[in-house]
Amino acid sequence: MQALHGRSILVTGASSGIGAATARLLAGAGARITLLARRPDRLRQVAADCPDSKVIAADVGDWPAIERACADAAYDAVIANAGLARGVDPLQSGVPAEWSEVVDTNIKGVLHVIRATLPGMQARGRGDLVLLGSVAGRQVYPGGGVYCATKHAVRALYEGLRLDDPGSGVRYATIDPGLVRTEFGLVRFRGDADKAYAPYKGIQPLEPEDVADAILWVLTRPPHVNVGELVLWSTAQASTTKVHRKS
Numbered sequence: 001m002q003a004l005h006g007r008s009i010l011v012t013g014a015s016s017g018i019g020a021a022t023a024r025l026l027a028g029a030g031a032r033i034t035l036l037a038r039r040p041d042r043l044r045q046v047a048a049d050c051p052d053s054k055v056i057a058a059d060v061g062d063w064p065a066i067e068r069a070c071a072d073a074a075y076d077a078v079i080a081n082a083g084l085a086r087g088v089d090p091l092q093s094g095v096p097a098e099w100s101e102v103v104d105t106n107i108k109g110v111l112h113v114i115r116a117t118l119p120g121m122q123a124r125g126r127g128d129l130v131l132l133g134s135v136a137g138r139q140v141y142p143g144g145g146v147y148c149a150t151k152h153a154v155r156a157l158y159e160g161l162r163l164d165d166p167g168s169g170v171r172y173a174t175i176d177p178g179l180v181r182t183e184f185g186l187v188r189f190r191g192d193a194d195k196a197y198a199p200y201k202g203i204q205p206l207e208p209e210d211v212a213d214a215i216l217w218v219l220t221r222p223p224h225v226n227v228g229e230l231v232l233w234s235t236a237q238a239s240t241t242k243v244h245r246k247s
């Protein structure tokens with residue numbers, strides 16, 4: 001097991017949900033965390049629980065901002081977690097501006113973070129690049145076409161990274177959870193709490209801390225062990241369309 005003590009780790013989407021839980025857990029294990037998201041107030045709240053941390057308020061879809069923010073950084077690990085969904089409209093009546101937002105964040109945002117941080121890790125001959133995929137990158141569900149397409153793309157990027165860089169010493173992983181209780185639904189349904197929390201009714205979903213725990217495990221394997229793809233389901237969830245609920 002490798003210690004995290006003193007390692008410098010960038011967590012995108014650290015202002016809430018999985019990213020916030022990951023920042024807190026990795027900081028508790030001794031890592032120095034850089035927390036990145038768009039809302040500085042929420043970032044500062046999470047950073048208060050992370051000793052020796054810093055915050056960057058930026059949009060992952062904004063390449064110049066991400067390039068600038070990462071220019072002088074030397075990260076030992078990067079958790080590319082920022083992501084979102086908008087609505088559940090069928091494709092024939094979807095909203096193009098929402099598609100752009102989801103694609104810009106979930107695909108281009110991940111690409112920007114990779115481009116800004118990977119060359120440094122490769123040059124240093126070590127590092128971890130962990131992408132937050134989803135079971136939506138493996139299965140599609142009704143009304144989820146665009147979001148699922150972006151998470152399939154994340155999986156393709158993960159595979160591309162492995163093929164493009166077999167020898168530098170950097171490890172690549174995609175963590176693919178099912179239902180996790182976060183603010184994801186509130187963002188997807190623009191604050192409609194009834195719709196946002198309906199997927200969690202009658203089940204024990206994954207908690208953000210469960211995903212953070214998996215990320216900690218991935219980062220602390222010995223250097224010759226690259227955990228590649230990790231799929232995490234709630235015990236009650238059989239697929240993206242089948243969930244066993246207690247009535």
Ligand SMILES: NC(=O)c1ccc[n+]([C@@H]2O[C@H](COP(=O)([O-])OP(=O)(O)OC[C@H]3O[C@@H](n4cnc5c(N)ncnc54)[C@H](OP(=O)(O)O)[C@@H]3O)[C@@H](O)[C@H]2O)c1
Pocket residue numbers: 012013014015016017018019036037038039042058059060061081082083084105109132133134135176177178179180181182183184185187
């Ligand atoms: N919840 C689930 O069931 C689930 C399941 C599988 C995978 N995932 C994935 O897990 C990741 C984290 O989601 P979550 O569930 O923790 O949702 P969340 O609580 O809504 O957190 C999303 C995070 O991403 C940040 N973010 C969104 N757009 C951004 C942008 N353009 N630039 C920078 N940061 C941005 C948000 O911060 P700001 O708004 O402050 O920018 C927030 O910190 C996402 O990639 C999501 O697709 C979630």
